[in-house]
Amino acid sequence: MPRWARSPKPEPRAELRIDVVIAPETIEQDLAALHQRLHRPGDPVSQCATLPLNLPGLRVHHRVADGEDYIYVEDVLGRRLAGYTVFKRLVELDRRTDRHFRAPHSRYAAAYQRRGIATAVYEWGLARGDCFVSGARQSVGAHALWQALGRRHPLGFAEIRSKRLHDLASPPDEALMTALSTRMILLGSGWSAARLRALGLLHDAVGAEGERLLRRA
Template sequence: MTTFALPFPPTLAYPQPPPLRRLRGALAACAAGIRRAPRMELRIDVQHPQEAIEAELDALHRRLHGADDALQRCTVLPFPFPDLLFRHREADGEHYVYVEDAARGRLAGYTVFNRLIEVDRLTDRHMRSPHSRYASAYQGRGIATAVYEWGLDTGFCLLSGARQSTGAHALWQALGRRHPLGYVAIRDKRLHYLGTEVASPLREDLNTRLILRGKGWSLERMHALGLLHADAAAANQALRRRA
């Protein structure tokens, strides 16, 4: 399949708050989730102007519908959104999911499952770092969540970026209520498992990331295959005891 490179670096997704009529239920569900799960936070300091996102999506849609119509060469994925088309392609081990609103002639958004230059070859075979952008009219509908679920069901484990937006952080927390979520530290191109809670100094370290385990991946299997290493866990426990 012909490679079709993006003209810009992908960034994290920005789901918006739900409509007011659903706000009370969403807040209640969020509070319940906080009571059930340990606190999972990273550096939340990313902001992108929505106008810039909309402009990028318009430009990308025109390019994808150019003379060779790259979107038509993509595989259409079955997703429970009847008004949208989810088109998938793979290039050099990276997976691109473009979400198109064909009736309105626009790109609703996209998610790219990037390979990781920070890890070794063995880890790179099974890990991807998802980055997304969605137009404001399509945020809050669970579209990005469904695409990330597709990646996890495909068998990939997902690794967060060094920084997150508020929306991306909320998305990872929501996924963490349905999929195993933990912390890892990247050291010497290897992932060192830290557990489901980390001490504040480690949480602020740019090498500390969130990891979502995909379908079929247990901690035991990942340790056995050399995808996770445990030698950083003791340091994390010592820091937590001192905190």
């Protein structure tokens, strides 16, 4: 498949480290605590605007703190939090790249999974021009979500080195695939690999010679 192409079908399951498993009861406890804070006057979590996402029966709350977006999806009739997504900043990236890239992290209760909720939230971020970098590890559900979004948005692989993103073949070879520095990238509205390169936000792969130079440095 050409680099940064939109895939017409899911890629084979031999990808990044898909080993994150969070117990459902842990997620439920986390969501219950956040729901209380969402309705506690004076709590920072309660200082939210409402996002007009088309999710019937659900209210989507949004707040920004330290440059990170927090999205809380509330089941109003059920009086509970369905889940949340945080678009986190990446300390691994330099300041220029950090202005355009975020690492999404989500937790949704089992009863609200596979209902397109996280997809709608991620699409909101991509539509406003954010680009996403995957975490060092993913859950099965998160990986499936990225693959689905990759059928509508440019999806590629990059390596984080010296706080910069280095373009990789899609998909990388097995050795790079297992490295914690290898990540998937989703490009938001208005972005392409060519534009990232032109702005100095995406660089060539390091390669064997570059690796030797980095070690010497």
